[in-house]
Amino acid sequence: MLKDITLGQYFPGSTVVHRLDPRTKLLMVILFIVALFTAEGPIAYLTVFLFLGVAVGLSRIPPRTILKGLKPLVVIICLTGLLNLFYTPGTPVVKFWVLTITQEGIFSALFMIWRILMLITGTFMLTYTTSPIALTDGLELLLNPLKRIKVPVHELAMMMSIALRFIPTLIEETDKIMSAQKARGADFETGSILQRAKALIPILVPLFVSALRRADELAVAMECRCYQGGKGRTRMKRLRFAGRDYITLVLGVLLVAAMIVLRVVGI
């Protein structure tokens, strides 16, 4: 149940997409988002769609997995669609009660849904194919210039990798604690909102206790290995751009350029 949440989960693999430098993938996500928000007109939409389609295909992530990852977001997607459907002024198509559906409304709803789906799937491509550690490494290196203006980049990256590292652990722990309390007859599924909120206490207390204990142990373990922050630390795995990274980035830039051209020309 809790384990079924795949949002932001890494699926190990060795495809081209997996092997790309995390920095490339981070930059590609940014380029992709820019392209997505510049896109206008059917040709542009189709191009962005195909671009993402090729990336998904190359990564060998089964479409079913992506659909499953989208499931928790169905509500948001539907809501956006409905809002656009009913609140866009224009030529009315259907009219009932106080609601009017306009032609423009239909188009803008479909467009918004398409955009959200592309956006989420695009970021999934990053998180599905990049291990959290590689991701924070990439992020740290990309943000390195900010160190000049005293942003504690290394510390932030370290905090992020620790947080990422512990998400699955905590989910697992929550699952275990829930089962254990269920075995003692706890009921999380029925009752009023208040009763359900109260039913969470037997989960939350042990969860916090264990999270604090883990944090404590981790702090001691890091202390024992003389961890003192980023100064003078070298890396075991140095990130290097390869040919495929340059090609990918060029493709990304071309995509954005194409979107701008299409928008200006207006097809």
Added chain:
Amino acid sequence: MEPIIETKQLCHAYGVGTPFERHALQSVDFYANPGEFIGLIGHTGSGKSTFIQHLDGLLRPSSGQVLFRGEDIWKDKQFTHQIRFKVGLVFQYPEYQLFEETVFADIAFGPKNMGLDEEEVRRRVLRAAGFVGLEESDLDRSPFDLSGGQKRRVAIAGVIAMEPDVLILDEPTAGLDPNAREIVLQNIRDYQRAQNATILMVSHSMEEVAANVDRLYVMNHGTVAMTGTPREIFAHAQELTEMGLDVPVVTTIFHRLQELGFDVDPSVYTVEQAVAALEALRGGA
């Protein structure tokens, strides 16, 4: 005798539809008679914890059945909920589930969920505390102030207080010192005797299993590889070793003695039996 709990062709797969799909259980047939003390052994990842979570309806079988006194525990929602009280499950490291302000309140959590009245809850808490050897003065303390061994006993009491007919324990002695181990095992035996309960204990210690259980199930790769009395099981020392399991030290010694040409029965598995067998050998010689 009709088994109190039984599984038929039980299968379970985790993560169906993800790249991590895993068949943790495959066609597990199991039964336990009222009052039996059963051991469940198997090396890490063989599916023991997965299996026992099916017995009190925490996991739903992918296929196959779990029967309690002959009735499918999934036949309706109400029944599944009731099963949780009839089949008590003590998880691995149960002390990490304590959450109440006092030991008393924590032990009372299960009985309260059963909808019992105050008086009865109190009676059960005191009785359960008695089984695990907690003092009355401990009951008002915070469970977080206790030692590891004491916490473990509070957690076990929390399940015993529901007075289940079947008590299942996942490695109840893991991480305890030898003294605390023996106390916990004694608590379990006391409960079994007083309640004529069925006990299913998962363990990694062959000595512990050998000294306590009537019958053993050996799991390997999600299937039941062997079942029988400890004597029958430990006679297959070779197969157990191949599955990454040990046999009790005395059994190993007796196998070795036999190889060296002594006329001994290698299915000995407790120190007492070993002493008896050696004395018989000396007497005979």
